[in-house]
Amino acid sequence: MPEWPEMEHYRNMLAERISGQPIMKVQVTRPKSINVPVDEFQKELVGRVVWFVEHRGKMLIFHLDNGKRLLLHLMLGGLIRYESYGAEEDGKPDRTVQVTIGFPQGELNFIGLRLGYIHLLTVKETVARLADLGPEPFDKWLTFEKFKERFKGRRGSLKTSLVEQRVIAGIGNCYADEIAFEAGVRPDTKLNVIEPETWERLYHSMHKVLRNALAQGGYMELPLTNADTVTGGYNDHCLVYDRGGQPCLRCGETIVQEVLNSRKVFYCPSCQKDR
Ligand SMILES: [Zn+2]
Structure with missing residues (x-):
């Protein structure tokens, strides 16, 4: 299961690619990976801009321009893959994708989400979901x-x-x-x-x-x-x-x-x- 270094690495790599980018399309092949009906998930996301990506523990939080958030937990076996449009497709891995979020220059694919999930939440719901988490290992207050x-x-x-x-x-x-x-x-x-x-x-x-x-x-x-x-x-x-x-x-x-x-x-x- 991805832990702190893996998620921080993903956050760094994703920040360069999707921060400030509008969501152009959303595909879901495994409805169980999300927390609302697929059409609602699509309607809520398409057209929104991802302001930035935050990392908390083993989770990533995508902050959207309407205040809502996407909470990603990859759990066991979950992976992220980013395909740039127009880039060489030959090396594209032959893996089943559960959720795809498309941006103008490329798309983010979530793979291996069996236990993992991407949930669309309000600020209040996000706070509640993170309430029990301890401090980050590099929190400056964690002396x-x-x-x-x-x-x-x-x-x-x-x-x-x-x-x-x-x-x-x-x-x-x-x-x-x-x-x-x-x-x-x-x-x-x-x-x-x-x-x-x-x-x-x-x-x-x-x-x-x-x-x-x-x-x-x-x-x-x-x-x-x-x-x-x-x-x-x-x-x-x-x-x-x-x-x-x-x-x-x-x-x-x-x-x-x-x-x-x-x-x-x-x-x-x-x-x-x-x-
Ligand atoms: Zn030894």
Whole structure:
């Protein structure tokens, strides 16, 4: 599932292409991916201008010129693809598109929306949908002290809280494991035994890992356009995530894969301590 770096990368790439652009057409082949009848969705969107695209946690919010918003959550398997009109069509991926939004110079295709969705909402509805989200990882108000406070009163393991969107928004299965590796602590460590210096390392590791993943285009498999060589660049750079049974790239020890609260968890038993 796309997490903070993937969605921030998409936001950057989309901002250049669609900010200030009017919506020319809307196609929906999977009505379940939207929240209103297809004809209403089309009528509400065609002719509107996308002012800008905002990123919040694992979601993108397209701000329209009439005050309404499109809330996009790709969930598991969801991808975005932008086709420029007049560009070479040869490389167009053979994937089923659920929703297409057309602009004067190109169209935005939403692919793999099985659990994912694009909902048309009022400002009030959008605020309500985001109400339970924790702060963004790079929120300037999220100091180390505030970061640590987010975990106060919570039970269970580090990973379970790191992936909880109401604690910090945007961290999921992949980056929770990568952050724990960077901080040198096992993701299954119970919160109440984590030492103060480990918390500090976790805070800095969160920024380092997410920033690094963003710089390399996140780990999504599909390029945004044919010419895009950045998207997905992080896929080969994970140090522990999805590397069960393979040697640790820092110490050579075999990476352990376990199940924690029905989530996969990966760690290096030698580089990561249990407190
Ligand atoms: Zn190691």
